[in-house]
Amino acid sequence: MDYDTHLNSLQQSGLSKSAIISHDGSILKEIGGFNSQTEENLKLIQGFNDASRTRETGIILMGISFITILANERSIYGRKGHNGICAVKTKTAVVIGYYSEPVQGTVSASAVERVADQLIHSGY
Numbered sequence: 001m002d003y004d005t006h007l008n009s010l011q012q013s014g015l016s017k018s019a020i021i022s023h024d025g026s027i028l029k030e031i032g033g034f035n036s037q038t039e040e041n042l043k044l045i046q047g048f049n050d051a052s053r054t055r056e057t058g059i060i061l062m063g064i065s066f067i068t069i070l071a072n073e074r075s076i077y078g079r080k081g082h083n084g085i086c087a088v089k090t091k092t093a094v095v096i097g098y099y100s101e102p103v104q105g106t107v108s109a110s111a112v113e114r115v116a117d118q119l120i121h122s123g124y
Contacts, residue, residue, distance in 0.1 A: 088116035
């Protein structure tokens with residue numbers, strides 16, 4: 001799968017960093033210097049199965065601790081100040097977008113959810 005088109009779409013939506021990671025925590029493709037560690041990715045992936053714990057403990061990605069503002073079996077959103085992340089789980093991967101001012105969380109969420117839907121529709 002060529003993930004470049006999907007990540008370029010996120011970048012065109014204003015997200016400064018984004019990645020598509022596999023369910024084993026490895027980064028399949030990243031753009032903008034998204035540099036999360038496998039351990040952080042695995043904890044994020046576990047968060048889809050334990051949303052209440054994710055809401056309590058928050059999210060750490062790229063060494064940044066985010067307050068969880070939404071967590072369920074499909075989507076996890078986190079925020080730190082005016083910056084944040086949106087992560088959406090597909091059948092085989094997780095699409096993650098990082099936004100910073102002036103991009104708003106709603107714009108980021110919409111873009112990441114759209115890319116995840118495209119991957120799901122394609123069987124990923």
